[in-house]
Amino acid sequence: MNERVLASRDPVQFSSNVDVLKPSATLGFAARARELKATGKSIVDLTAGELAFPTPEYASQAGIRAIEEGRTKYPPTPGIPELRSAAAAYLEETTAHAPADPSRILISAGVKQALFNCLYCLFGPGDEILVPTPTWPTYETAVALTGATPVLVPTSWEDGFLVSVEALESARSDRTRGLVINSPSNPTGAVYPAELVEELVHWCGRHGVWLLSDEIYRRLSYTGSAAPSVYDVEDRPEHVILLDGVSKAFAMTGWRIGFAEGPVEIIRKASDLQSQTTSGAAVPSQYAATAALSRTEEREAAVAEFVRVLDRNRRLGCEVLNGIPSIEVRLPEGGIYLFAKVTDDRPSARIAEELLEAGVACLPGEPFGSPGYLRLNFAVDEESLREGLDRVSRYLEGI
Ligand SMILES: Cc1ncc(COP(=O)(O)O)c(C=O)c1O
Numbered sequence: 001m002n003e004r005v006l007a008s009r010d011p012v013q014f015s016s017n018v019d020v021l022k023p024s025a026t027l028g029f030a031a032r033a034r035e036l037k038a039t040g041k042s043i044v045d046l047t048a049g050e051l052a053f054p055t056p057e058y059a060s061q062a063g064i065r066a067i068e069e070g071r072t073k074y075p076p077t078p079g080i081p082e083l084r085s086a087a088a089a090y091l092e093e094t095t096a097h098a099p100a101d102p103s104r105i106l107i108s109a110g111v112k113q114a115l116f117n118c119l120y121c122l123f124g125p126g127d128e129i130l131v132p133t134p135t136w137p138t139y140e141t142a143v144a145l146t147g148a149t150p151v152l153v154p155t156s157w158e159d160g161f162l163v164s165v166e167a168l169e170s171a172r173s174d175r176t177r178g179l180v181i182n183s184p185s186n187p188t189g190a191v192y193p194a195e196l197v198e199e200l201v202h203w204c205g206r207h208g209v210w211l212l213s214d215e216i217y218r219r220l221s222y223t224g225s226a227a228p229s230v231y232d233v234e235d236r237p238e239h240v241i242l243l244d245g246v247s248k249a250f251a252m253t254g255w256r257i258g259f260a261e262g263p264v265e266i267i268r269k270a271s272d273l274q275s276q277t278t279s280g281a282a283v284p285s286q287y288a289a290t291a292a293l294s295r296t297e298e299r300e301a302a303v304a305e306f307v308r309v310l311d312r313n314r315r316l317g318c319e320v321l322n323g324i325p326s327i328e329v330r331l332p333e334g335g336i337y338l339f340a341k342v343t344d345d346r347p348s349a350r351i352a353e354e355l356l357e358a359g360v361a362c363l364p365g366e367p368f369g370s371p372g373y374l375r376l377n378f379a380v381d382e383e384s385l386r387e388g389l390d391r392v393s394r395y396l397e398g399i
Contacts, residue, residue: 079107189332
């Protein structure tokens with residue numbers, strides 16, 4: 001055997017850049033569910049972070065038209081002007097005090113990329129970024145990849161998973177430079193009340209802390225109106241960045257369009273970063289997202305229909321799960337997840353593994369920083385939801 005063949009079998013020496021890199025646990029579990037399905041096993045998949053429903057036709061058609069018209073070349077890095085304007089106008093229409101300035105908008109390949117761009121431009125080694133838990137796991141890893149330190153601030157079932165200013169105050173140090181919030185929350189479904197959002201905005205302002213508010217589930221709220229936004233706060237200081245997109249409220253996860261809205265200086269820097277990584281988001285997708293956000297009547301009808309179906313599903317999910325003696329779940333006020341508390345001697349990670357064997361895929365609380373819980377997506381068709389929950393009941397009740 002020659003030396004080259006041996007060398008190729010050595011493990012790759014990765015750089016220290018990726019020491020903190022954890023693959024997405026949620027996508028990992030979903031991939032296992034898909035693998036099992038491919039072997040012919042019947043699996044109801046409740047792991048997904050997306051709506052199982054099709055993208056509204058009016059948005060898809062705009063994407064198709066863009067391809068047919070040959071709009072398939074590089075975009076301006078921060079996004080096509082039509083979409084930057086549509087996103088700015090959308091925020092102006094759906095919040096109380098958004099600035100409606102397209103130059104404050106950066107279009108990226110999903111909220112994930114917009115978030116990473118902003119984090120990377122603002123934070124680095126020595127900085128501490130507060131992340132309330134339970135949390136979408138990406139915040140912790142994305143912060144760590146910038147070299148900054150994520151500081152987890154626990155919330156609890158008892159306080160409705162709402163972070164308090166007191167909890168933030170005790171986690172704050174002279175290195176605290178950022179706070180990432182997410183309302184409605186993935187995974188808990190908690191919606192921050194308007195007074196809390198206002199308190200957090202002002203607390204960040206007082207302490208020179210950047211507030212990144214991930215509002216990707218804002219329109220998927222079951223309280224009768226959109227969840228309170230940082231842009232509903234009137235005297236908002238200039239260190240707030242709002243993250244939103246079309247992935248969830250318009251069932252467009254695969255189109256990969258999200259945006260950041262914030263001070264022009266940051267948006268420019270984040271766009272410079274994007275110019276050296278992806279050159280911007282896919283152009284046909286940008287046209288589809290432009291339609292999704294700007295065709296007001298169709299937009300509101302599409303969101304209202306999703307909210308109607310999801311509202312029914314969340315009620316159904318709660319009713320069934322609360323009928324299982326070892327489970328307790330609260331009606332989520334927003335988002336697409338049931339976050340169920342499990343009273344069982346086994347760790348939730350093991351229960352999730354066993355549930356997968358029993359034919360239903362859901363996520364354990366561990367990757368979200370909250371062992372003892374299961375996260376189940378209720379944004380699936382009613383029949384799948386009923387069947388999935390039935391499998392959970394039968395397994396946990398030992399039937
Ligand atoms: C809280 C939260 N933010 C952002 C995202 C990702 O959004 P996008 O698909 O637009 O990157 C997700 C997806 O699961 C999410 O749950």
